[in-house]
Amino acid sequence: MNQTNTQLSTAQWQHLDSRHHLHPFTDYKALKKKGSRIIVRAEGVYLWDSDGNRILDAMAGLWCVNIGYGRVELARVASEQMQQLPYYNNFFQTTHPPGVALSQKLAAITQPHLNHVFFTCSGSEANDTVVRMVRRYWALLGHPEKQVIISRHNAYHGSTIAAATLGGMQPMHEQSVVLLPGVEHIMQPYWYADGGELSAEEFGIKAAHALAERIDAVGSHKVAAFIAEPIQGAGGVIIPPRSYWPEIKKICAQHEILLIADEVICGFGRTGKWFGSDYYDLRPDLMPIAKGLSSGYLPIGGVMVGDKVAETIVEKGGEFAHGFTYSGHPVAAAVAAENINIMQRENIVDRVDQEIAPYFKGKWSQLADHPLVGEARSLGLLGALELVKDKTSREFYPAQLEVGNRCRDICIDNGLVMRAVGDKMVVSPPLIISKEQIDELVELAAKCLDLTQQTLA
Ligand SMILES: *Cc1c(COP(=O)(O)O)cnc(C)c1O
Numbered sequence: 001m002n003q004t005n006t007q008l009s010t011a012q013w014q015h016l017d018s019r020h021h022l023h024p025f026t027d028y029k030a031l032k033k034k035g036s037r038i039i040v041r042a043e044g045v046y047l048w049d050s051d052g053n054r055i056l057d058a059m060a061g062l063w064c065v066n067i068g069y070g071r072v073e074l075a076r077v078a079s080e081q082m083q084q085l086p087y088y089n090n091f092f093q094t095t096h097p098p099g100v101a102l103s104q105k106l107a108a109i110t111q112p113h114l115n116h117v118f119f120t121c122s123g124s125e126a127n128d129t130v131v132r133m134v135r136r137y138w139a140l141l142g143h144p145e146k147q148v149i150i151s152r153h154n155a156y157h158g159s160t161i162a163a164a165t166l167g168g169m170q171p172m173h174e175q176s177v178v179l180l181p182g183v184e185h186i187m188q189p190y191w192y193a194d195g196g197e198l199s200a201e202e203f204g205i206k207a208a209h210a211l212a213e214r215i216d217a218v219g220s221h222k223v224a225a226f227i228a229e230p231i232q233g234a235g236g237v238i239i240p241p242r243s244y245w246p247e248i249k250k251i252c253a254q255h256e257i258l259l260i261a262d263e264v265i266c267g268f269g270r271t272g273k274w275f276g277s278d279y280y281d282l283r284p285d286l287m288p289i290a291k292g293l294s295s296g297y298l299p300i301g302g303v304m305v306g307d308k309v310a311e312t313i314v315e316k317g318g319e320f321a322h323g324f325t326y327s328g329h330p331v332a333a334a335v336a337a338e339n340i341n342i343m344q345r346e347n348i349v350d351r352v353d354q355e356i357a358p359y360f361k362g363k364w365s366q367l368a369d370h371p372l373v374g375e376a377r378s379l380g381l382l383g384a385l386e387l388v389k390d391k392t393s394r395e396f397y398p399a400q401l402e403v404g405n406r407c408r409d410i411c412i413d414n415g416l417v418m419r420a421v422g423d424k425m426v427v428s429p430p431l432i433i434s435k436e437q438i439d440e441l442v443e444l445a446a447k448c449l450d451l452t453q454q455t456l457a
Contacts, residue, residue, distance in 0.1 A: 042069035064296035123290035124158025204241030230276025268292030272353030
């Protein structure tokens with residue numbers, strides 16, 4: 001069979017897929033029974049599958065296609081760079097213009113104290129890099145015993161062993177065989193499920209104080225850093241109470257531990273600011289980035305490194321023994337730089353902040369009137385719905401009913417990608433989504449909630 005033939009039937013693609021392809025985060029037996037959906041093209045906020053169905057992609061791929069699909073400028077830049085210099089490395093005292101230009105650009109759009117970047121190919125590798133970098137930083141300062149990194153339950157930081165350890169996803173920990181030593185997890189600021197009788201603001205303070213308590217329990221002389229997503233993405237778009245981040249900032253400063261803001265989802269305009277750290281006024285020492293950095297057009301990630309850490313590893317260190325063959329890959333770097341150019345040229349971040357996120361919030365919050373929806377929260381272009389059995393008591397359906405997955409399957413069959421995280425439905429649409437398309441998204445979501453509810457009657 002001709003492997004490059006794109007004219008195969010859906011059934012033929014599904015057959016080959018199930019014979020040869022092991023998908024990420026997938027129950028293989030279940031997928032084999034059902035067959036994959038084959039996505040063949042995309043434009044703007046829409047996908048098309050191999051049966052010709054148009055699907056509104058309210059997840060921007062995996063939280064990454066911030067400037068939307070079908071940007072020919074990025075294809076042109078990639079093609080030109082591939083012809084000029086398809087590959088060269090940044091090891092051994094060499095570099096290339098796209099790597100340098102992107103570094104400079106990132107220094108310009110991030111906070112003033114973030115002036116250096118270490119490139120990786122993904123968010124997971126960025127978080128592996130973070131582990132190495134913070135431990136090296138403290139060792140160079142004469143504190144090699146400062147090794148512990150504190151993270152949170154239900155955090156997502158990627159899928160390498162180090163990143164999965166940093167994350168707080170139980171199934172990943174159970175399957176990891178070994179976890180990295182020296183990582184601790186504290187409670188997450190998830191008021192809807194865990195807040196009980198406390199107000200959101202009281203609960204935010206309580207969740208932040210869990211950090212101070214753990215630092216005391218471990219001993220602050222052993223704690224290197226705290227890592228967190230400004231808003232948890234894969235954990236279910238968990239937007240912390242307003243009281244949370246100011247308290248966390250204070251605790252990190254008091255105990256002299258580094259603050260790592262994992263911006264892999266929140267970065268590049270998702271919150272209506274360039275970075276989640278700008279939205280919450282954090283001053284992170286390290287800032288992992290990926291996803292929206294290239295709008296997903298090519299794999300690239302990195303760690304923005306604050307002056308304090310950069311000066312130490314530059315001035316006090318010898319060789320930093322870490323790096324990837326494709327760190328700062330010239331084609332990926334050129335595409336990422338053009339992606340940022342487009343965001344600037346089209347004023348995409350301000351448009352989200354001033355116009356699109358407020359419009360989205362207005363429409364999305366109306367879904368809270370639906371009988372299945374206990375809460376409809378959003379910030380920027382991140383949204384979540386809590387699907388519940390009882391709105392007043394915030395009681396969830398039994399897990400085995402898989403209400404979230406039911407809703408997700410109904411959504412895709414009705415032309416909408418909305419992701420399920422347990423019984424939370426989450427969205428993260430391309431930032432270029434129009435008001436009409438937001439109307440369409442919310443109408444489709446409402447229809448699919450009705451259909452989901454019918455299956456529970
Ligand atoms: C997706 C994600 C990662 C991992 O990025 P990959 O490119 O999949 O390795 C890390 N952190 C956060 C917050 C993410 O959402």
